Amino acid sequence: MKIIVGHMVPGMPWMSDGTLTPLQDSAVWQFRLPRILLAALTGAALALAGALLQAVVHNSLAEPYILGVSAGAGVGAVSFIVLGVGVSSLGIGASAFVGALIATAAVYLLARKNGRIAPQRLILAGVALGSLFSAITSYLTISTDAQNVFSIMFFLLGSVSAATMQSLALPVVALVGVGIFTALRARALNALLVGDDAASSLGINVNRLRTTVLIAAALLTGAVVAVSGGIGFVGLIIPHIARIIVGSDHRRMLPVAVLSGAVFLTTCDLLARTLAAPSEIPLGVLTALVGAPFFLWLLRRDRADSVGGGR
Structure with missing residues (x-):
């Protein structure tokens, strides 16, 4: 805490009186703090x-x-790692974000039917394009030099080990922006729980709401995948936990989900660093090992079925 306060508040005496060593300062400010913040974000x-x-x-x-x-x-x-194709001036993160935007645009176009977003088409388009993109990734991986394979696999499995203060900017902007956007639309999201017809009768433009929320969620995902890689199960199990705690009202559920997601992934990162030390377990592997059994347990609970929001 002294190191963090010392960097944020100029003139703190312990930053210059020899109380803290340069190694301690570097370990906390340059390595541990950015990693914890990125995991939480x-x-x-x-x-x-x-x-x-x-x-x-x-x-x-x-x-x-x-x-x-x-x-x-x-x-x-x-593509950036193997071919050098991408936003070369900004590196792998920017190239990943551009790939996420292209995927979002493709899914959106394929999911439209008669000018409306069809939920079933949305899921089918996402699954099909995900399989196509995964096949492209697999081909690029097996066709590249051996020294690139480790970098590719570590990115695809997810990690926050390379976090820096600069890498936090994109997730912060995305999370704050989408957080404000959803807070203003929490009541409209509640109306969707009872069906599109009921929401339309309340004066809600269901198609526009669905489109804007879809784009917001996809951009939010792309922003964090660009810096953290592929980390699954967080977006699947945490909303269920939030509903069990506070119910389905999005005014209460969304803040609880955000906080729970931050705590969950920060804890997983701590375990990823320590369980197999000095080696590190990719975050995507650990979240799957923890998330899959927990989600199966949730499916066996009657209450999870009643408040899970499924139809």
Whole structure:
């Protein structure tokens, strides 16, 4: 805490009187703090994106990666690593974000029918494009030099080990922007819980709401995938936990989901660093190992079925 306060508040005496060593300062400010913050931001963003998708798709099994956004980001990142194709001045993160935007645009166009977004077409388009992007990624991986394979696999499996203060900018902007956007539309999302017809009768433009929320969730996912890689299950299980705690009212559920996602992924990152030390477990592996059994347990609970929001 002294190091953090010392960097944020100029003139603190312990920063110059020899109390703290340069090694301590570097370990906390340059390595531990950015990593913790990025893990919290990623968990919060994925949980929020999952909750939004489950609301607009009317499916409690929906989650950010079902739309193929993560797979699109993977193609962008792997293309940069293998071919040098991408936003070369900004690196792998920017290339991954561009890939996520392309995937989002493709899913959106394929999901439109008669000028409206069809939830079923949205899921099918996301699954199909995700498979296509994954196939492209696999081909690029097996066709590249051996020294690139580790970088590719570590990105695809997810990690916040390379976090820097600069890498926090994109997730912060995305999370704050989408957070404000959803807070203003929490009542409209509540109306969707009772069906499109009921929401329309309340004066809500369902198609416009579904489109804007979809774009917001996809961009939020792309922003965190660009810096953290592919981390699954957070957007699937955390919204269920939030509903069990506070119910389905989005005015209460969304803040709880954001906080729970941040705590969950920060805890997973701590375990990823320590369970197999000095080696590190990719975050995507650990979240799957923790998330899959927990979600199966949730499915066996009657209450999870009653408040999960599924149809």
